[in-house]
Amino acid sequence: MPGQIPLDTKYYPSDFLVLSHDIAYTSANFIALFRADRTMIVDEIFIRVYDSSNSANPTNLKFGYVTDSQLADYNSPPATQVFTTTNFTYPGSGSFTITTGRTNSGGSFDFVKSNGVPTSNIIPEGSVFFLISQTNLGGIETGLVQIRVRSQL
Amino acid sequence: MAGQLPLDVRYYPGDFQYTSWTIHGPNHNKYPVMFTDRNVVIDSIGVFVEDSVNQNITIKFVAAPQPNVPDYTTPISGQVDLTSGLALATGGTYPLWATTAGTAGFTMNLANNLLMAPQGLWLVSSGHFAGVAGNLHVQVRWRSTF
Numbered sequence: 001m002p003g004q005i006p007l008d009t010k011y012y013p014s015d016f017l018v019l020s021h022d023i024a025y026t027s028a029n030f031i032a033l034f035r036a037d038r039t040m041i042v043d044e045i046f047i048r049v050y051d052s053s054n055s056a057n058p059t060n061l062k063f064g065y066v067t068d069s070q071l072a073d074y075n076s077p078p079a080t081q082v083f084t085t086t087n088f089t090y091p092g093s094g095s096f097t098i099t100t101g102r103t104n105s106g107g108s109f110d111f112v113k114s115n116g117v118p119t120s121n122i123i124p125e126g127s128v129f130f131l132i133s134q135t136n137l138g139g140i141e142t143g144l145v146q147i148r149v150r151s152q153l
Numbered sequence: 154m155a156g157q158l159p160l161d162v163r164y165y166p167g168d169f170q171y172t173s174w175t176i177h178g179p180n181h182n183k184y185p186v187m188f189t190d191r192n193v194v195i196d197s198i199g200v201f202v203e204d205s206v207n208q209n210i211t212i213k214f215v216a217a218p219q220p221n222v223p224d225y226t227t228p229i230s231g232q233v234d235l236t237s238g239l240a241l242a243t244g245g246t247y248p249l250w251a252t253t254a255g256t257a258g259f260t261m262n263l264a265n266n267l268l269m270a271p272q273g274l275w276l277v278s279s280g281h282f283a284g285v286a287g288n289l290h291v292q293v294r295w296r297s298t299f
Contacts, residue, residue, distance in 0.1 A: 016165045020172045020187050043159040046188045121156035144185035148162055 009037050014152035021131075021145040032130045033145065036065075036123040043121070044148035065127040123149075162190050167298025176278060176289040186214070186276040186291060193295045195235075195268040195276070199248035201290040202241045212280035212289065213238040214251055218273060235268055235276070241289070248292070270295070 021033050045063065123129050131145060172187045198214055214236040236251035270276065278291060 016168065018168060018170055018172070018187075020174065041157050041160075044162060044190065046190065121159065144188070146188050146190075148165070148190070150160065150165070153157065 012038070012151070014150060015040070016150045016152075017148070019145075019147045019149065021147075030130060032128045033063075033147065034149070035068075035128045036125055038151050039125045039153065040123040040129075040149045040151055041121055041153065042123060042129070042147060042149050046144070046146040063129065063131055065123050065129045067124070067127050122153075165191075165297075167296060168193065169296045169298070170294075172291075172293040172295065174278075174291040174293075176280065176291060184278045184280070186278055186293060187295075189270045189272055189274045189276070191297050192272050192299075193270045193297045194299060195270055196294040196296065198236060198251040198294075199292045200239055200241065200251065201247050201292070202288075210241050210280060211238045212241060212278055215277050215279045216270065217275045217277055232277075232279075235270075 015038075019034055129147075168191075174184075174186055176184050200212060202210075213234060216233045216235050239249045239251060241249065276293070278289075280289070
């Protein structure tokens with residue numbers, strides 16, 4: 001069946017999307033969440049991790065992005081990366097303690113702000129947005145990352 | 154690089170989204186599917202299962218108000234059943250489509266099998282996976298334009 005000519009994404013009207021992602025991994029410390037095929041703005045992130053056994057092994061998580069050419073394999077942090085959030089720590093007690101930034105109940109947060117403006121929530125076209133853990137996620141079982149992104153600047 | 158002011162999601166135009174999810178076995182009794190950061194209507198929930206599941210397992214979808222999401226093995230405080238349970242088995246016909254459980258508070262239109270999910274709610278899959286390894290795929294159609 002013949003298809004239709006693909007539309008270049010630059011001709012898309014504004015995107016307003018929610019992305020949900022499963023973070024059910026045990027040892028990897030780098031995972032791509034989405035690639036920005038056009039410049040995107042991240043407005044909101046919710047994150048939730050279930051853990052019944054990791055209280056003795058806190059895990060630091062943060063988000064960042066790299067350009068395509070800097071993308072590394074899944075267990076090695078990219079050599080050059082632009083972090084959009086600071087570390088926050090999962091203490092294994094059922095909620096997150098975010099080291100910097102606004103904390104909402106239940107493990108949701110937004111970006112670190114400077115004078116009301118996030119230090120970096122613009123994901124340039126041709127970049128991969130990722131979640132990175134600074135320590136082993138061995139005790140974490142499953143979780144949810146839900147992201148609001150838009151392309152309307 | 155300086156960023157932009159976050160846009161409150163109430164200013165987003167209507168959402169028409171899929172949320173697709175893979176649930177890994179075994180023993181994941183509770184699993185977050187999505188968080189409603191605005192009021193949404195769930196039009197359908199479909200469940201697929203790999204054919205290597207070697208015994209019947211069941212799954213249903215429940216709601217828990219923020220911040221009552223539990224760890225993955227314990228019951229949810231304030232849990233409300235949104236759907237009836239689905240029995241998944243090798244050789245079954247898939248996808249299975251969840252139907253509303255008729256629980257007051259979250260059911261908007263039983264005749265059309267719509268679920269009204271208010272802002273601040275976790276949609277959670279609640280499955281019985283005891284001793285079963287396998288992958289389930291959950292696909293949710295939802296919207297915020299009523």
